[in-house]
Amino acid sequence: MNLLAYVHLRNIYGSTGAGRVARNIVEALHALGEDNLQILCDRTDRERIVPLVGAPWDGFTYHDFTLDTSKQQARWLLTDRPKAESWWPEAELVYCTMESYVPTKRAKSVVTLHDAAFFEEDALARNFARWRQSLKWRLMHGKLARRADMFHTVSQFSADRLAHFFPAMRDRLRVVHNGVTDVFFAPPTPEGEAGLAALGLADKRFILLPRGLAYRKNADLVLAAWPVLRERHPDLMLVIGSHCDPAYAARAKAMGDGILLTGFVSDAVLRSLYGAAQLTWVPSLYEGFGIPILESMACGTAVVSTDTSSIPEVAGGAALLVDPHDRDAHIDTIDHLLHDAGARTALIARGHARAQHFTWSRAAETLRGYMADLL
Incomplete structure (x- = not known):
């Protein structure tokens, strides 16, 4: 398949958590060798990060935008433009490797959602930053619930909690456990x-x-x-x-x-x-x-x-x-x-x-199988 992965490149170098997952799952999908995998990203991040991470990132085909990642994300959320196919008309599936929204015209869309922490009562400290991020996350998840074709999440626990807060997602949630590098x-x-x-x-x-x-x-x-x-x-x-x-x-x-x-x-x-x-x-x-x-x-x-x-x-x-x-x-x-x-x-x-049961190659194979089912 023609697979366009939207990656927050600033998060894949010197990172833990969601950035670590994004890097490993993209590398494992690439290692399967079954798809034409290309990357959508922030141009400034590409120029800074790709030389630091090296292979296989220095060999990918990139489609980049000139806005800062946050501004581009806001534009997508508020206007639904430009569509992913504006960068790669042949894209068949757009994969957001972490909580993000990229509008599509014909391509199917898959989004990784790690957890529901920002919607839980006691998971995070109660402060202004949490309140502001929760508002942003509610806007984004609400739009994703209406638009995305599939959600990949990393545990059954996360799937259950996401479905609790966003019931419309339930039938499109697929659990693929993370791996160990x-x-x-x-x-x-x-x-x-x-x-x-x-x-x-x-x-x-x-x-x-x-x-x-x-x-x-x-x-x-x-x-x-x-x-x-x-x-x-x-x-x-x-x-x-x-x-x-x-x-x-x-x-x-x-x-x-x-x-x-x-x-x-x-x-x-x-x-x-x-x-x-x-x-x-x-x-x-x-x-x-x-x-x-x-x-x-x-x-x-x-x-x-x-x-x-x-x-x-x-x-x-x-x-x-x-x-x-x-x-x-x-x-x-x-x-x-x-x-x-x-x-x-x-x-x-x-x-x-x-x-031993948790490898990135196994995660990539399972995720790709779910993706292929959409096409």
């Missing part, structure tokens, strides 16, 4: 081990919190639990990866040298961090999927997470799940695993087997 199934690399050493962690005992400090990631519980864990395990560090909300980052830094904020790191370094950690802690309040859980499992590291949202679906009995609001339960569960090597070993075995 190959690097996490492979042994650590010299680059990753060098990065671990550069962080001063090569010979340290630490817990890994891979996705930063934010309200949705349960930062308040983390910062309340950590002093107790540190008291019980004075030689233990808490290593926090990825991007952090500045207010939470400041609180963490004020707690002393037992906490290390790494910022964003490459997949090679992240692979080494997972592998060297005593365990991975994912105490999220809400997840549409939860890729770090499976990444950790693929690397052979036990996971402590929460029994909410999509996490039980993804973890599949291969992680220890506790109440996201019970600080003492998190402390006691982590303490138990740190003391019980046998329990960690059993979790590692179950987790590694679980992760």
